[in-house]
Amino acid sequence: MSGFSPLDFRLMAMSQFQILTLLCQTAASTISSDLSQFLTQQIITNQALSLQVFEAQVIALVDQMQATTLANVKYIDQLVSQVVLSSQIMSALNTNSYLIDNPLVSNYYIQHGQYFVGDYTASDALNVNNAACGCTHKSNCAFQAGFYNYSIRPGANQYSEYIPSPPPIFIVPGMMVGCLPHDSMLQSTLECFYNRSCLDLIGISQAIIPLNATVSSRFAVNTTVNTMFEQLFVETWQNSSNFTHYYNACHPEACSYTYTQRGNFLYTMTMLFSLIGGLTTILGILVPLLVQFFRRLLVKCRGEVIPAIENDPAGRQLFYFS
Template sequence: MQTHIGTVTSPSVDQFEHLSDEYPNTLVCPCSQTNIRYDEFMLFDPRYHQVCSSQLISQEFISTLFNINMSQFYPLDFRLMAMSQFQVLASLCQTAAWTISSDLNQFLAQQIITNQAVSREVFEAQVEALVEQMQTTTIANVKYIDQLVSQVTLNSGIMSALNTNRYLIQNPLVSTYYSQHGQYPIGNYVISNTSNSNNTICDCTAMSNCTFQAGYYNYAIRPPQNMSSVYQPSPPPIFIVPGMLVGCLPHDSMLQSTLECFYNRSCLDLIGISQAIIPLNATASSRFGVDTAVNTMFEQLFVETWQNSSKFTSYYNACRPEACSYTYTQRGNFLYAMTMLLSLIGGLTTILGILVPLLVQLFRHLLVKCRGEAIPTMDNNPEGRQLVYFS
């Protein structure tokens, strides 16, 4: 086997990929530019859930949504909280879009350090890992901030302008007001009495995500001063709004709601939404179902797909290897074999030329020594026999 070193000057991307396939373990292509920005070879074009581009989050729709006297509506009435909830929905969409845009700009401004060009397979694996880490970090940061805001709002004791988590009650005896916190029943439309266990009541002082099915009520009442502050829907609502919840705060109740009613024209007509508002498209391609909670969509920043693409060619052109080298082994041909044989013969001739004279001298020395020891003398030939010597 014969080892060779090959070199290709300024290889094209096609040549590089061919060499990568042929010599994956020995190919070396040093980059002429070692620091490469991500935006030189990566591109993002996120596609968001249709609600974030719909009329439902437009200011025109929100400003005309049940423009009512809030004090006349029951806390569980959808019309009381609808405007605030859709303001929250619009804010969530804007937060998601702004966060993704900001994080992508920071991400694409980073640089990858590459001393030598890597194969397409290695490149794609590295890009996939980078993108996955960025997406995970972005989503986790937004979720953390949203939870932090909710906790601050709850612990600070802020009273909603809708009087859904707290409301003021006047004491006519002393002409003073005191704050009463709201409580929501869990699971049933009617709570028969005020002696409910804690398992059926959600208290707004302990948590802000107490929710109950939203509906339309034909009365406006608050619990009397001498009764429990549980919002008891008795009598039941005229009708409920499918998927929509109400509760302590518009933010938390909207997150737990679904938008299933807003995919249906009949449902929109039922709750009095203008014919000018186009329902969401239930047949549109989406990874979120019609009955998906808003919180589930927000946890994914309403992203249907990030539509990220990476171009290996752009990466390779930015790397710009000036030369690639590789080693390979090859069986010798007849000429190579003859050359090796002659070299071997020449080497043996040289060695023998040195060793033979030394061996001859050594042999002669030993022969002379042996002859000297074999010559008899008169002392060891007492019989006087004639000795014959062969020269």
């Protein structure tokens, strides 16, 4: 059993940094896996898309991939936390529960820890209200971490609150302790690691360079680890699509288009004269043929003989009756 108080940063720091490493590895592997799967997708359309439609569809697909990835990671993380809480798994650090020896009956029983709710500073040990968050039904109970010069844990006949009294030597800015290292790390910030003085106080080697607070970032210095993890620690998502490659692979063999235009007076007159001229030509050919056809038909119906006159090679006229 550790000699540190459950509220002591030194008790939980190593486990929290291991959790932070796992969160970063989870984010990196998730992005790599989902990105590889996303790149295997194909855009299939019944006709070539315009540049504007192509870019709009690509942006929509990328946004959907991002939203799905973030939602899946958040769901899995919450599921694991809920399983640990429901299974009443006891932390090896004794931060969520611990065993108490009862010498009267020669056995042990489990006591669940509780953390005070509220802000707290090392200079004011009374700045804690009476409300407490228990680890029996919650795993996200958290309290500000500090360096304590004692180890204190409630006994068999005492309340199970982890009482920060006497006050710690100092509070580690942004760092939280609680029922489980995972949940308290998610509620912590990394602001201490931007400050050389803070790193010196918690015993970080001079070889470790503090984080640069002047670097442009979407995450502020006091952003919680949970907020950054929900965004997979990604600063920006960059989309690079190539419409030329898409069109070369999907371009049509032939293109056609139609347009609607309202005709003007000149266009109307031209079409009218063209129609009249066409009708005149057609009727000039058809009318003589129709007259001859109906004339023959009429003669046959009356039984009349229509003489036909032809000239022979000798210049004589020959009459034929049909």
